[in-house]
Amino acid sequence: MTTARAVIDLDVPGDVISRHLYGHFAEHLGRCIYGGFWVGEDSAIPNVRGIRSDVVEALRALGIPNLRWPGGCFADEYHWRDGIGPRENRPQMINSHWGDVVENNHFGTHEFMDLCEMLGADAYVNGNVGSGTVREMSEWVEYLTRDGDSPMARLRRENGRDEPWRVPFWGIGNEAWGCGGNMTAEQYALEARRYGTFCRNHGGNELYRIAAGASDDDITWTRALMESLGCLTCGSQPAPVFQGVSFHYYTHAGAGINTEPAVEFSTEQYYGTMRKAIDIERVIRRHEAVMDSYDPDRKVGLILDEWGTWWNVEAGTNPGFLFQQNTVRDALVAAVHFDAFHRHAGRLKMANIAQTLNVLQAMILTDDDGAMVLTPTYHVFEMNRGHHDATALPAHVLETPTATDDVPALSVSASTTDDSALVSLSNLSLDTPLDVRVDLRGRTATVRRARVLTGADAASHNTPESPDAVAPASLETSIDAGVLTVSLPPHSFATVELDLA
Structure with missing residues (x-):
């Protein structure tokens, strides 16, 4: 001992720990959506309108604050009109990023918003910059959030939803430095301003627009995005065209993502994992320092919308499905991250673990026979629920x-x-x-x-x-x-x- x-x-209050630091991520990847959240209305597994009931119940117990969808890399090849209307009429596509499998688009906008309502979670929709258009993204915002009479509001009503939804969070593309378009930081910064301009607030729905930012501690991206916003301390300037800047950070044992075992790890690999998890604080500080130099009043939030461990897939599973086991080691990675998040809650406004079901550092593992397992990481989220919207000490x-x-x-x-x-x-x-x-x-x-x-x-x-x-x-x-x-x-x-x- x-x-x-x-x-x-106990008597020195700090920043408020936003509940959105405990956010989640559901991509069309492996068995996260199909076979995870979505089993279909004809499934023998208990469901409500095709959405698996025990999964919803388990996630509601976490007070899940927000859910990011449809990606990830998938977001920048997803065209939202393919996922509305009668399911039997929806066109298929190939999910080239994740397993090269057929995507039937049975889980689309209406199904996702139905899921968010069941969970009591805010929607974080990630739009398509990589292969989409400004018009496509603008019309998706209108379809989701516009009341009254407009072309997209009429289309939504034709598809069975009269009232608009509330969509607080909007992602302007994903990993633009890689799968989202292989852009330079300066090139993407211009695109973020353009796309963000046409993602309009309709009625009472006010979007929190999130620009796709860096990998790990690449502050080049953060600097370019903050520079593009102009003078944030000049009173005559309009509100920032985007309100958040994201970055992604994955934990491994030292050799890199997707290279090491999830369960059969050595002592050296265990401590390498802890070292990498602890390093998240240094990475946050680097991004904070850049943002503080442009935005001392902290008008723009830092968003870590992908984080977690990334191990080898389990033997016998599709390598493109990223299904990995979840151990006590993973739980401690989550715990260390949350401690850092709490200390930086003044600037860090949202974080989304990758991912919610059956992919990477999942909360829940399911199978097609109806089994459901809560992972060690799930329990860290549940035990930490009291930090939601609390004041850091x-x-x-x-x-x-x-x-x-x-x-x-x-x-x-x-x-x-x-x-x-x-x-x-x-x-x-x-x-x-x-x-x-x-x-x-x-x-x-x-x-x-x-x-x-x-x-x-x-x-x-x-x-x-x-x-x-x-x-x-x-x-x-x-x-x-x-x-x-x-x-x-x-x-x-x-x-x-x-x-x-």
Whole structure:
């Protein structure tokens, strides 16, 4: 047993942690949509209008705040008119990015918006810049959000929806530096301004337009996009043509994405993964620094709309479907990311894990026989739900052993809502328990509930045969003279819910 010390200032409020930092991503990729969310109305698996019921129930338990769709790379080859009207009349296409399979377009705009309504989630629609047109994107916005009489509003009504939908978030393309068009930063910045101009606010629907940004810490993209917005501190300037700048960041063990095993990993690969996960904070800071130089008032948000682990696919599955197992290691990657998100909530306004079902670091794994498994990552989202729209609290690690080399054993963050607080703690050590003492300053606290998530080892995961191999369990804690004491098992994540006086 080793010891770590931290301090949390319960009376020093910070930035609000937007619930949208706990957002999700559903691309037409593998079995995320078809066989995941969408089973069809004739399926023996319980569904509502073709959307799988147990999946909706499980995601509602997370308070899922938003869902990004239809991609990803798929977004820049998706033409929305192919996905409306009677399903039997919808044209097919080839999903060339993901498995070279036939896409029948049975899950389109109406089905996605139906899903968002079932989930109680805001829609984040990603438009097509790569192979689309300004008119196509503009008309999609009108189709979704325009009330009254207009060509697209009439078309929507012809397809069975009278009232417009509320669509808060709109993506202007995806990964324009790669699958979204192989553009330069300056070229895309001009396109983002043009497309963003014609993505109009209709009636009471106000779009938060998100420009497609960098891969990892390529601040060239962020600088070009911020430069294109002009003077954000000049009072006479119009509102920014886009309100968010995105970037993508995937975690691996050191050799690169899609090159390493999801379950049979070595000690070196485990710690390489933790090192890469921790590095998200440096990457956020680099983008923040560029944005702050153009936008000190933080009018434009930083958006991490793809993040998570990317391992080799499971044996026997289509390599283009990106189906991977999800272990305790993945859960700790999520926990470390959230701690960083909370610390940067003043600029970071949204994050979307890739992806929700059956793809990459999924919340849920399903099969065609009706089985559904909640992954270790799902449980981190659920245990952290109390951070949604809460106020971040300063949480400082005063002393921690290193798990190995430059990987600290302890990661921590905290937030408060009214007279309660939530403390999140991770022991990143692969094989050593950690005794954590947290000095709670400024207010008197008592423990309402404490839970821990771990497994027999860091590769532990859930299956249909053992669905609770990794699941939250009660955790013993104590508070004495304002010091919270928690004993964390190796490779574990814990949350402590506090009542404050």
